Amino acid sequence: MRYEMRFSGSGGQGVILASVIVAEAAVAAGLEAVQSQAYGPEARGGLCRAETILSREKIWYTKVIRPSFLLALTQDSLDKYAQNLAPDAMVMADAGLSLPACVDPARALMLPILATARDKVGKVMTANIVAVGAVNKALGLFDEAALTEGVRRHIPAGTEELNWKALAEGAALVTDEQAALFRRSL
Amino acid sequence: MQGNEACVEGAIAAGMRFYAGYPITPSTEIAEQCALRLPQVGGRFIQMEDELASMAAVLGASATGVKAMTATSGPGFSLKQENIGYGCLAEIPCVVVDVQRSGPSTGLPTSPSQGDYMQARWGTHGDHPVIALSPSSVQETYRLIIRAFNLSEKYRTPVIFLMDEIVGHMREGVTLPRPDELIINKRHISYHDGANKQCYAVPEGKFVPAMKAFGQGERYNITGLAHDVSGFPTNNNAVAGALYTRLMEKIGRNLDDIVRVEEYMMDDADTAVVCFGGTARAVMSAVEQARAEGMKVGMFRPITVWPFPEAQLRARLPGLKRVLMVEHNYGQMLLEVQRVAAERLPVGFLGRIDGTVIPPADILNKLREMEGRENAQ
Amino acid sequence: MPSELIHKYMRIDHLPHIWCPGCGNGIIMRDVAVALEELIDDPEVNVSREKTVIVSGIGCSSRAAGYMDFNSIHTTHGRAIAFATGIKFAHPELEVIVLTGDGDCSAIGGNHLIHAARRNIGLTVITFNNDIYGMTGGQYSPTTPTGDRATTAPYGNYDRPFDIAQLAAGAGASFTARGSAYHTRETTELIKQGILHKGFSLIDVFSVCPTYYGRKNHKGGAVEMLQWQRDNMVPASRYYAMSEEKRREKILVGILTHNEYPEYTQEYAKLLEKVQTGK
Known part of the structure; x- marks a missing residue:
């Protein structure tokens, strides 16, 4: 079963890294994963999109066709990428963004990801890690060991505590009822 | 691991210890990874002033006996072409990675393309042999870049490693082979007694001359002019014709060894x-x-x-x-x-x-x- | 009979050279050979023939590499310094000498010149500067004086010329000097100093091209052009004894800049040590 995930936002928010971490956590958990991204020539600002595909089988085609999961951290990215979702897709977006009409609100989680990073973790740049925590809780993808391994490979030494806190705060944004609703088994 | 990263790790496993390059999307991660990794293994990384200089420095380094590589994308690949031809004629082994992007000109710098297929064959002027390899996964990138170095050493020619943005910027799980599972062609430097002796002569039963290295005992000359077996320029058409024929045939007669398909x-x-x-x-x-x-x-x-x-x-x-x-x-x-x-x-x-x-x-x-x-x- | 020097340091089976009668390049090539011979014979310094690599580009000057009996590589037009950078950086123990021309080094290869100077990598660059593209038959180069004629400047050259030594100095070269085909003893000495200098050194040597430059510009033949160098270029010992006013009319034969900046390959060696020991 091929599970296609798209991570989107504005350049500099770290959505590519979030996508990479999910892919590496998947490999640590023994799954097949392919990760890629599309971005403009500029390294900051502008629409940014990254993709992770998970499967128990060999993954041939490496691009997302119709994603079953969308993370959007900006209105622009939500508006654009909500258009081509798979029928059962789940959307996770930053609280305060307005959900386009094409998305069923019952299949969307609007979470204060940026605010949690800024106010509870204390660093707005941890928003991508907060998001990873929330994504994993909602979808129930990996156990904690695989997830922290995915994160550990990509953070500077000395920032571990900050990032574990970001993961935990992210997970805390999703209730158990919500997680039961959105859980994915691959 | 990302495709571009696998390219660097495979190259290091193949013995690459010199990288000269110029930053260009979507190959930049190769330069960045070389800058990080080469000093760790005692190798040398230099960011040159332009694409032409990168290719020249790679050839210069290889002439001293070091396995050398550069990486670029479409526009830079065009700029490197004259010196790639020099490498073909002077028979200097090296690997040139081209992570293709959409063109012509600046085109769509971050978008995938395979528009350099013909450039890889005909980019430099004149008739010359070309070996170009193209990987389709991150795992294959690692093993195939090793093969690129091996073929380059064996046939004394630049090998083009034709990647694309799809593979270069993709991450997937990779199983790294143990070093003893890999076959690596070492560079064998040979010497004659005395200097300037037939350094481009092909030994009986071989298809390329034995490799030399500057500063390791024997004086000799390298030139981009048509040359005789001593390595010096010649205007003798029969000698020049024989050289060009040999260059074509060293590849053309070994297709069984060189060509692979899936x-x-x-x-x-x-x-x-x-x-x-x-x-x-x-x-x-x-x-x-x-x-x-x-x-x-x-x-x-x-x-x-x-x-x-x-x-x-x-x-x-x-x-x-x-x-x-x-x-x-x-x-x-x-x-x-x-x-x-x-x-x-x-x-x-x-x-x-x-x-x-x-x-x-x-x-x-x-x-x-x-x-x-x-x-x- | 070739002289002992030629026997020893030239590939006599590849002589006579291709240069025209009266060309200054042969004199400069001899200066390079004498400089190398004196350094190789000097037990005080560590210069050996086996560890010397001569690199050239394309043009009249660049044929010199093939005549000199050292490791030699005759590269592509303009790229001699870039090839040389690869050779030196890969094997810093090699003595890398670049023989190039005004066009090869400051036009098509100008970018490599300024960046090698900026890095201060330990190359010795010797320009055979004859103010013209000789190999292709007399087109103007970046050093052709304004107003002079060339096949591509039939009404006189309207470009402003480069001073190659000043260009290199401005880009950060730690050793720059000027020599001439006429002043062989001084030029040989400057080449020796350039080779011994640890960083990037450039010796801009004025050659003479009677065939394409001299004839077109009514400068006379080889003898007259060398006499011009004798009368207008002054070795340092006399130059600095002259009044400032007098100096303005003359061209110095000698060192222009000499600084001790960190040399590129030595700095890289420190980096390697640091990365590998983790200190």
Whole structure:
């Protein structure tokens, strides 16, 4: 079963890294994963999109066709990428963004990801890690060991505590009822 | 691991210890990774002032006996071409990575393309042999770059490593082979007694001269002019002609050793989808879907893209009814496929040059269309 | 009979050279050979023939590499310094000498010149500067004086010329000097100093091209052009004894800049040590 995930936002928010971490956590958990991204020539600002595909089988085609999961951290990215979702897709977006009409609100989680990073973790740049925590809780993808391994490979030494806190705060944004609703088994 | 990263790790495993380059999307991660990794293994990284200088520095370094590499993308590949030709004529081994992007000119710098297929063959002026390899996964990138170095050393020629943005910027799980599982061609430096002696003479039973290295005992000359076996310029047409012929034949007579293809579900196939590099990912997917619909489709993927695997494709023709070429350009490898197959079979084409990736559904539709059209006739 | 020097340091089976009668390049090539011979014979310094690599580009000057009996590489037009950078950086123990011309080094290869100077990598660059593209038959180069004629400047050259030594100095070269075909003893000495200098050194040597430059510009033959160098270029010992006013009319034969900046390959060696020991 091929599970296609798209991570989107504005350049500099770290959505590519979030996508990479999910892919590496998947490999640590023994799954097949392919990760890629599309971005403009500029390294900051502008629409940014990254993709992770998970499967128990060999993954041939490496691009997302119709994603079953969308993370959007900006209105622009939500508006654009909500258009081509798979029928059962789940959307996770930053609280305060307005959900386009094409998305069923019952299949969307609007979470204060940026605010949690800024106010509870204390660093707005941890928003991508907060998001990873929330994504994993909602979808129930990996156990904690695989997830922290995915994160550990990509953070500077000395920032571990900050990032574990970001993961935990992210997970805390999703209730158990919500997680039961959105859980994915691959 | 990212494709570009696997390229660097494989190159280091192959013994690459010198990198000169100039930053260009989407190959930049190769330079960045070399800057980080080479000092750790005692190698040398230099960011040169431009693409021409990068190619020149790589050739200079290789002439001292070091395995050397550079990486670039379309615009930089164009700039490197004159010195790639120098490497061909002076027979200096090195590996040139081209992570293709959409062009011509600045084009779509971050978008995938396979538009340098013909440039890899004909980019530098004059007749010359070319070996070009193209990987379709991160795992294959690691092993194939090692093969690129091995072929480069064995045949004393620059080898083009033709990647694309699809593979270069993709991450997937990689199993790194143990060092003892790898076959690495070491560079053997040989010496004659005295200086300037026949350093371009080909020993009996070989197809290239033995390698020398500056500063390791023997004085000799390297030139980009047509030269005789002593390595000095010549205006003797017979001598120059013999040199050019030998350069062509050292590749042309060793195709069995150089050319590799991957064939997937080809044994009972009546339709071959030909593709190379990252395009194979969509093709594999389409082949499986087509099989599920009962179509007898297989994939024929040149791994060695130059020389084109003519004999391998020709051998498949008797069992085939049609061939479909799928590539991210306006029809470049298509010309080679047509040359080999068009007299006997219909050759279809699916290409794309808008910077997006061809999805499996388009390939499947094309396959249905080709088969359907024939059935209707 | 060739002289002992030629026997020893030239590839006599590849002589006579291709240069025209009266060309200054042969004199400069001899200066390079004498400089190398004196350094190789000097037990005080560590210069050996086996560890010396001569690199050239394309043009009249660049044929010199093939005549000199050292490791030699005759590269592509303009790229000699870039090839040389690869050779030196890969094997810093090699003595890398670049023989180049005004066009090869400051036009098509100008970018490599300024960046090698900026890095201060330990190359010795010797320009055979004859103010013209000789190999292709007399087109103007970046050092052709304004107003002079060339086949591509039939009405006189309207470009402003480069001073190659000043260009290199401005780009950060730690050793720059000027020599001439006439002043062989001084030029040989400057080449020796350039080779011994640890960083990037450039010796801009004025050659003479009677065939394409002299004849077109009514500068006379080889003898007259060398006499011009004798009368207008002054070795340092006399130059600095002259009044400032007088100096303005003359061209110095000698060192223009000499600084001790960190040399590129030595700095890289420190980096390697640091990365590998983790200190």
